[in-house]
Amino acid sequence: MQKANRVFVGVVAVALLFALSGVAAAKKLNVVTATTDMAALAQEVGGDRINIDSIAKGYQDPHFVEAKPSFLLKLRQADLLIVVGLQLEIGWLPPLITQSGNPRVQVGGSGYLDASQFAEILEIPQGVVTRAMGDVHPLGNPHYWLDPDNGRRVAKGLAGKLSELDPADASYFQERFQDFDKRLTAAEQKWDAEMAPFRGRKVVTYHNSFTNFAKHFHLDVIGYVEPRPGIPPTPSHTLDLIGLMKRENCKLVLVEPYFDLKTPNSIGSATGAKVQVYLPSVGGEKQVTNYFELFDYDIDLIKKALQ
């Protein structure tokens, strides 16, 4: 019994030491994001004053991430958790937050930030929402980061949040945001010019993750390979879509990297449309490491496909 007590005291002491050392070392803010895009934006404003880590990978379907315990190791040390919101992560993030044992990142805690509040949200369903519509997001389309203007808005919001958590570095974060804003504005002018010849061109995407991009660059998404969001393609819908694409003279099918290419390829060969794997997120391909490269990659891809 005596021995057991001593062991227990030892364990507690070790645990305390560990907890204290964690506090002492927390000079840089530990930021964990649900997706790589939020990480990329946080990196832009946070610079070297934050440690950043993303849970989902850029080539992974952000709706279906496994709530692995290894993510808890990241979450329990986090000062700030940035989520995309609009129920994108509802299938996997809530149990991680609960199990993390970290009061800061609990919903409503000082270190929980839903970035969707800063962005322009499209496709907010009106009227009654039922699951007959598929895996519809009742709060609107969560793939909002693919509009550079939303990137700017989110970055601005993140700069505010980081300043709040680390007031000593507030001016640093604001400066970084101003710099990001300048670079983004310049890049946007370039991107807008590159995409200008394709204004109004019709495209089909696999999932409705392209809405904000299409709005910003004036492309027209006329249909989806999925009959309803989250529902795999059905033969009848595929036939309808092929008919629609032929009527509308649609020549491009964009597929997210985490979907099977079988159906898109058969649609492509039936309609003569090109099938391209576009990147909805930073890190979807190795060379795409930041927010700018994401648009560079996708615009280059679309330009080549539509020329």
Add this chain to the structure above:
Amino acid sequence: MNKTVLAGATAILLCAPLWSQQANPPDLAAQNAALEQHVKDLEERLIALEGKVRTLQSAQAAPAPAAAETPSSVASAAPQATATSSESQAAPTAEAAPVQGQAAIASSGGQLPNYGGSSAAAKALNPDISVIGDFIGAAGNANAPPAATLQPFPSLQMHESEIGLQAIIDPYARGDFFMSFGEEGVNLEEGYITFTALPGGFVAKVGKMRSAFGKVNTMHNHVLPWIDRPLVTTNLVAGEDGIDDAGFSVERILPAPKGIFLEATGQLFRGDSGDVFTANNRSDVSTVAHLRGYKDITESTNLDLGVSYARGHNDALSSAGEPGDFVTQLYGVDATLRWKPLRRSIYHSFVGRGELIWSQREEFPTEQRAFGFYTSADYQFARRWFGGARFDWSDRSRFDNLTDKGVAATVTYWPSEFSQLRGEYRFTRYAENRDSHEFLMQLIFSLGAHGAHPF
């Protein structure tokens, strides 16, 4: 898009008189630019405003005292959000509803809020409600001896309707209730509060819960990879209900070498769990301890290992035929290997699992030492299709010289994320040398917002 046009049109209309007065080309260009900037600014303000309205409606705004400084400045305004929004009512987010409840308490200066208010926004205070139906059909020759713990399913059965009510209670805790409506009545399968904001990284639960003994014991029926539970569960760990008892639980992530997740759980229960534990006295509490280690081997493969221990009093009678002071101890080892390639995570995956359980049951005249295990593999070969197999081997806890064996094969089809159709062939060779061949069919369907289960 519409609002941009609208804002633009308004701005142009307002400025039209100015415009007609000054028609110098350079001025015009400058004015144009100014106008454009103005429209842009207006649009930015509109989007910021929309974001705030959304935050209000879903009441994502934080109730925690620490979160009062959120940049949104919306937190304090949340209680006034009486505006009804069809989308937020149709599916209040897991986080949203209770949070608004908290905000309402704060706003009314300590008085309890009127939850039955006529305002439709009051519905947003409701917890997430879900119902999961579990229908099972069975056919074949179920040749179970009367003494076996594994008893056949009836031909057609609405096996269980599980109602889940889940919400965040306050900034410090969340609550989860799972009520199981079976054919014989209602059973509180689980109902507990989880304290998520304890110091030192501890997470505590109080209420009735499925204990952390091994893997299968923690799983609800609808997340099992099979229709039935393994023989070792039925023979040694109280079958479908398992060790499911009232008490409390504390868990914490332990320091471990980098990349390894180590978590310890300690639980104390009243000591009544099916045919495993029986509390004859108030002091006959049962304990469960679980240590879990997890490691990502690659980004798509991971290994999950656990050891468990449970101890409690049992229902064995003493030589005098009275409730005795006998103890049952259970030891468990579990291992799970998962593979899921991230790029094709919705199409292919593999899970291999196994559990070994030893039971030491004191009784008169001699202690029964039983052992059992199962091992299984499940492979997802298409987006909606899974196939699996399981091997069972287990002594009976009360008769350690009797051993049941079995094999099972399953095929599962997912019409969508919210329903599941499964077929299972099950062969059992009972210790009495009787064989049974059974075909089971199961349909699981889910309504509403059922929170995700832990990995």
